[in-house]
Amino acid sequence: MVGMYLSGFGNEFSSEDPRCPGSLPEGQVTFHTTPHLSVVSLQNNPQVCPYGLYAEQLSGSAFTCPRPTNKRSWLYRILPSVRHKPYTAMHCGNLTEKWDEVEPDPNQLRWMPFTIPKSSEKKVDFVTGLHTLCGAGDTKSRNGIGIHMFTCNTSMVDRCFNNSDGDFLIVPQQGEILITTEFGKMMVEPNEICVIQQGMRFSVNVFGETRGYVLEVYGAHFELPDLGPIGANGLANPRDFLTPVAWYEDREVATGYTVINKYQGKLFSSQQSFSPFNVVAWHGNYTPYKYNLDNFMVINCVAFDHADPSIFTVLTAKSSRPGVAMADFVIFPPRWGVADHTFRPPYYHRNCMSEFMGLIKGHYEAKEEGFQPGGGTLHSMMTPHGPDRDCFEKSSTALLKPERVADGTMAFMFESSFSMAVTKWGLETCQRLDKSYYQCWEPLRKHFDPNWRPSKQ
Numbered sequence: 001m002v003g004m005y006l007s008g009f010g011n012e013f014s015s016e017d018p019r020c021p022g023s024l025p026e027g028q029v030t031f032h033t034t035p036h037l038s039v040v041s042l043q044n045n046p047q048v049c050p051y052g053l054y055a056e057q058l059s060g061s062a063f064t065c066p067r068p069t070n071k072r073s074w075l076y077r078i079l080p081s082v083r084h085k086p087y088t089a090m091h092c093g094n095l096t097e098k099w100d101e102v103e104p105d106p107n108q109l110r111w112m113p114f115t116i117p118k119s120s121e122k123k124v125d126f127v128t129g130l131h132t133l134c135g136a137g138d139t140k141s142r143n144g145i146g147i148h149m150f151t152c153n154t155s156m157v158d159r160c161f162n163n164s165d166g167d168f169l170i171v172p173q174q175g176e177i178l179i180t181t182e183f184g185k186m187m188v189e190p191n192e193i194c195v196i197q198q199g200m201r202f203s204v205n206v207f208g209e210t211r212g213y214v215l216e217v218y219g220a221h222f223e224l225p226d227l228g229p230i231g232a233n234g235l236a237n238p239r240d241f242l243t244p245v246a247w248y249e250d251r252e253v254a255t256g257y258t259v260i261n262k263y264q265g266k267l268f269s270s271q272q273s274f275s276p277f278n279v280v281a282w283h284g285n286y287t288p289y290k291y292n293l294d295n296f297m298v299i300n301c302v303a304f305d306h307a308d309p310s311i312f313t314v315l316t317a318k319s320s321r322p323g324v325a326m327a328d329f330v331i332f333p334p335r336w337g338v339a340d341h342t343f344r345p346p347y348y349h350r351n352c353m354s355e356f357m358g359l360i361k362g363h364y365e366a367k368e369e370g371f372q373p374g375g376g377t378l379h380s381m382m383t384p385h386g387p388d389r390d391c392f393e394k395s396s397t398a399l400l401k402p403e404r405v406a407d408g409t410m411a412f413m414f415e416s417s418f419s420m421a422v423t424k425w426g427l428e429t430c431q432r433l434d435k436s437y438y439q440c441w442e443p444l445r446k447h448f449d450p451n452w453r454p455s456k457q
Contacts, residue, residue: 002178002185002186002187003187004184004244004245005186005242005243005244005245005290006242006243006244006245007239007240007241007242007243008238008239008241008243009224009238009239009241009289010223010238010285011238011243011285012283012284012285013243013282013283013284013285013287014281014282014283014284015183015184015245015246015281015282015283016076016246016280016281016282017246017247017248017280017281019248020050020051020248020280020281022050023050023051023053023076023280023281024042024050024076024281024283025042025043025044025045025046025049025050025055025076026042026043027042027043027046044057044074045057045074049076050076051280053076053077053078053280053281054076054077054078054079054080055074055075055076056074056075056076056077056080056081057072057073057074057075058072058073058074058075058182058199058200058284058286059071059072059286060072060073060197060198060199060221060286061221061286070285071197071221071285071286072284072285072286073183073282073283073284073285073286073287074282074283074284075182075279075281075282076279076280076281076282077182077248077278077279077280078248078250078274078278078280079274079278081201081276083272083274084259084270084271084272085270085271085272086270087261087263087268087269087270088268088269088270089266089267089268090260090267090268090269091267092266092267093128093130093131094130094131094132094423094425094429095130095131095132095148095262095267096132096265096423096425097132097135097138097139097144097146097265098265098423099135099136099421099423100421101423101424102421102422102423102424102427102428104421105380105422105427106380106382106383107383107438108377108378108379108383108384108385108437108438109377109378109379109380109422109426109433109437110370110371110375110376110377110433110434110437111133111375111376111377111426111430111432111433111434112372112375112432112433112434113211113372113373113374113375113432114131114149114151114211114374114375114376114430114432115151115430115432116151116152116153116174116209116210116211117129117151117152117153118153118209119153119154119209123153123154124151124152124153124154125152125154125155125156125157125159125204125206126150126152126156126161126177126204126206127156127159127161127260127267128152129150129151129152129153130148130149130150130214131148131149131150131151131425131426131430132146132147132148132423132425132426133147133148133149133356133376133378133422133423133425133426134146134147134356134378134420134421134422134423134426135147135216135418135420135421135423136354136416136418136419136420136421137218137418138218139165139166139218139264139265140264141219142166142218142219143218143219143326144217144218144219144326144418145215145216145217145218145317145326145327145414145416145418145420146166146214146215146216146218147213147214147215147216147356147414147420148213148214148216149211149212149213149214149376150170150210150211150212150213150214151210151211152204152206152210152211153206153208153209153210154206155203155204155205155206156203156204156205158253158255158256158257158258159203159257159258159259159260160180160201160202160203160257160258160259160260160276160277161201161202161203161204161260161262162199162200162201162202162259162260162261162262163196163198163199163200163216163261163262164198164199164261164262164263164264165198165216165218165262165263165264165265166198166216166217166218166219167195167196167197167198167216167217167220167221167222167317168195168196168214168215168216169193169194169195169214169215169216169217169222169315169329170188170193170194170195170196170212170213170214171193171212171213171214171215171358171360171412172188172189172190172192172193172210172211172212173190173211173212173213173358173359173360173361173373173374174190174209174210174211174212174373174374175190175206175207175208175209175210175211176188176189176190176206176207177204177205177206177210177212178204178205178206178207179194179196179202179203179204179205179288180202180203180204180205180247180277181196181200181201181202181244181277181288182200182201182202182276182277182279182282183200183243183244183246183279183282183287183288184243184244184245184246184247185244185247186242186244186288186290188290190212190360190361191292191293191294191360191361191410192290192291192292192293193290193291193293193314193329194288194289194290194291195222195288195289195290195315196288197221197286197287197288198221200288201259201276201277202288203277211374213358213376213412213414215327215329215414217317217326217327219326220317220318220319220326221317222315222316222317222329223315223316223317223318224236224238224315224316225310225313225315225316225328230299233297234297234299235296235297235299235311235312235313235314236291236295236296236297236314236315237295237297240291240292240295241289241290241291242289242290242291243287243288243289244287244288246279246280246281246282247277248277248278248279248280249275249277249278250275250278251274251275251278252273252274253272253273253274253275254273256271256272256273257271257272257273257274257275257276258270258271259271259272259276291314293314293331293333293360293410294333296312296314296331296333298312298333298335299311299312300335300336300337300338301338301339301342302338302339303339303340304339304340304341304342305339305342306339306342306343306344306345306346306347309330309332309346309413309415310328310330312330312331312332312333313328313329313330314329314330314331315328315329316328316329319417321417324417325353325415325416325417326416326417326418327414327415327416328413328414328415328416329412329413329414330412330413330414330415331410331411331412331413332364332365332406332409332410332411332412332413333406333410334404334405334406334407334408334409334410335404335405335406336402336403336404336405337402337403337404337405338402338403339400340400341400342400343395343396344395344398344400344405345365345387345391345392345395346365346386346387347386348384348385348386348387349379349384349385349386350382350383350384350385351379351381351382352381352382352417353381353415353416353417354378354379354380354381354415354416354417354418354419354420355377355378355379355385355413355414355415356376356377356378356413356414356415356416356420357371357376357377357378357379357411357412357413357414358375358376358411358412358413358414359371359372359373359374359375359376359409359410359411359412360373360410360411360412361373361408361409361410362406362407362408362409362410362411363409364406364409364411365391365405365406365409369388369390369440370434370437370440375432377437378420378422380419380420381419386441388440388441388443389440389441389442389443389444389445392444
């Protein structure tokens with residue numbers, strides 16, 4: 001069923017595997033004599049489900065949340081997920097939420113492309129290939145974020161992952177990934193993203209050396225940003241988000257199937273004798289989904305000045321403060337630059353937010369050298385950043401005519417109101433930190449001329 005999807009963001013969907021027609025429950029037939037009509041009511045939890053299935057609800061919000069934010073789905077499965085052996089602690093590798101293991105570092109940080117292990121040397125799947133780069137907050141209090149890299153070379157076999165702490169927004173950079181979920185299958189390629197929401201079990205198949213980025217949020221779900229005066233249409237349109245259709249396997253695993261659970265920042269595993277991807281039908285509005293970044297409808301300045309990057313927000317996870325995001329996912333897609341009398345690249349900036357940037361492909365306009373696909377930068381809260389010398393000199397003297405910007409490029413930003421700490425793996429163990437990063441600004445020279453006067457008109 002890969003390649004078949006349901007369209008829409010946050011919709012009330014329903015899906016059943018075509019091998020089992022009628023697997024979504026229906027209630028009793030109610031007869032009306034005036035007029036002579038019969039109506040079949042729909043049920044979530046009938047006494048006996050079709051095909052002898054079990055009904056199981058997956059709640060992504062409190063029962064009493066207002067309807068616009070109430071998230072839940074009903075799953076109709078061959079065996080319920082409760083049938084498993086007790087969880088036991090397992091090695092977490094470089095996945096962590098220890099934000100105090102090294103001293104804070106307020107410097108501009110840049111990482112070279114993160115190394116993907118060779119399959120001939122070591123087999124690494126998605127879970128064992130997760131490495132926490134930075135983050136803040138606490139999973140226990142349900143308030144925080146984590147930014148991770150994944151580098152892997154082999155598929156998950158008889159293993160699945162479940163994040164009890166929060167949502168994963170996954171950004172593949174090299175290599176497509178086939179994600180099997182309880183709701184169905186999604187093929188996610190570079191320049192696409194997917195979101196696996198809290199509590200959803202999934203397994204990742206890869207087709208070679210694979211790398212990407214993960215934004216994890218605790219305590220909130222991703223949603224579309226409000227459009228305000230933009231109007232009803234623009235940015236990431238709801239119809240372009242895709243949810244998989246139901247697919248199941250009725251498979252016994254004699255050697256044991258491993259369910260890995262991320263809980264309070266730690267990993268735990270349990271064993272069961274069957275595949276967890278045994279959901280024959282489901283309905284609800286709490287689902288995994290994917291999105292192709294090429295579908296983003298870009299808003300940009302058409303007169304003068306450089307607009308703030310918030311106009312490129314794809315998804316946001318809101319905090320409790322109005323207008324302040326726990327985390328935003330922002331992209332810098334191909335577009336036209338037409339602003340007159342304007343320094344068109346990103347301006348020099350100090351920010352009350354933290355900015356992590358990654359590059360899926362191409363060359364980022366403000367720093368064409370050094371910032372490479374598969375690498376990253378972190379400009380922490382109030383840390384100065386902006387274009388390098390070459391970019392400044394070139395753009396300050398350029399002939400301002402309409403031009404394409406970022407063709408063949410897709411950079412993105414995870415922006416957060418949290419002051420993020422970098423892990424020991426990020427600063428030391430990965431050995432990808434570019435300690436010469438600050439030097440890209442060293443050649444900036446003084447242009448101040450106290451004798452300058454406005455030209456007479």
